[in-house]
Amino acid sequence: MAPRGGVRAHARWAWHALLMAALYAPVAGAADSDSMEATTSHAARQDAEKAIPWGELSHQDQRLVRYVVNGASLYRRMPTRVVDCDPDMFSLLCQRPEVVVNLWNVLGVSNLELERISDNQFRATDKLGTSGVMRVLNSCYEPGAQNRLLLFVDGSYHSPPIPGPVEAKCVLLLRTGSTIETDGRPYVAGRLDSFVMFERKATELVARTLQSVIGTTADHNFTETMKFASVLSRSAESDPDRVAALTPKLDRVSLEGRDELIRQSHATARRYNVDDVAAR
Numbered sequence: 001m002a003p004r005g006g007v008r009a010h011a012r013w014a015w016h017a018l019l020m021a022a023l024y025a026p027v028a029g030a031a032d033s034d035s036m037e038a039t040t041s042h043a044a045r046q047d048a049e050k051a052i053p054w055g056e057l058s059h060q061d062q063r064l065v066r067y068v069v070n071g072a073s074l075y076r077r078m079p080t081r082v083v084d085c086d087p088d089m090f091s092l093l094c095q096r097p098e099v100v101v102n103l104w105n106v107l108g109v110s111n112l113e114l115e116r117i118s119d120n121q122f123r124a125t126d127k128l129g130t131s132g133v134m135r136v137l138n139s140c141y142e143p144g145a146q147n148r149l150l151l152f153v154d155g156s157y158h159s160p161p162i163p164g165p166v167e168a169k170c171v172l173l174l175r176t177g178s179t180i181e182t183d184g185r186p187y188v189a190g191r192l193d194s195f196v197m198f199e200r201k202a203t204e205l206v207a208r209t210l211q212s213v214i215g216t217t218a219d220h221n222f223t224e225t226m227k228f229a230s231v232l233s234r235s236a237e238s239d240p241d242r243v244a245a246l247t248p249k250l251d252r253v254s255l256e257g258r259d260e261l262i263r264q265s266h267a268t269a270r271r272y273n274v275d276d277v278a279a280r
Helices: 006-017 019-023 042-051 059-071 087-095 097-107 201-209 211-238 240-244 255-279
Strands: 074-077 081-084 113-118 121-125 130-142 146-157 166-180 186-198
Touching (some): 059 130, 087 130, 087 166, 087 255, 097 255, 240 255
Antiparallel strands (some): 074 186, 130 146, 146 166, 166 186
8 A cells, every 4th residue: 555645654654664673573571571561651761771782882883873862753662572483483583584574575465675785784665665774783692582683774755745755763672582381382572672763853743743653553563573473483383394385485585594494494393293292
């Protein structure tokens, strides 16, 4: 659907300014959260700023992140979501967001396109006026999907009736964690903190006015992306060959990336089959 004017157009763009965050699929440790709901509170914002791995960034990246965080017009911590998902599959999707997006394309659920242009950079467009470049500034992957990613996004939206491009810079902090529940299955929890800084004051005023609409749109897309990771993991668990059969259609994923998805799908199936036998 093409973007329309007014509230819907701005809400759509604001989500796509954050789109690369959702591409990374579910994120972030719920265990230390005081609330499962979305928030824009000062306390959450301070917590997110402290969680940024400042000491692990180059001086140039420190200045860039500080510039966006201090000048952010909008801050939002999206709602924590917990999904039934294999932690290793989850971590693979975090490291290869192009797999997620290309699967969406194959399944016909999104016209978003994502291209990996280097080891830590991606270019995205939805062919409807939204474009952006995402860079992974810092990442840490530990067993059990105990992961952390710090992302910088430079995005824009330009489509009638908006007279000129709406430009923004975003800093996104994603943290992930998993736990084994009483049913013996692992669940991955996700949290995403976002700082958005608009380049023009006029845009900033509109965004502040529409903040609740923008937030609701972002929350919904984040939740749906998390659900997709769970569905993919469960599909690999029950029928890895079915997932593998999709890989030849992933024309925007490297051969290495497709092979990784196939290997992880079969590893997921083996892991849960062994666990199920042991449980019985």
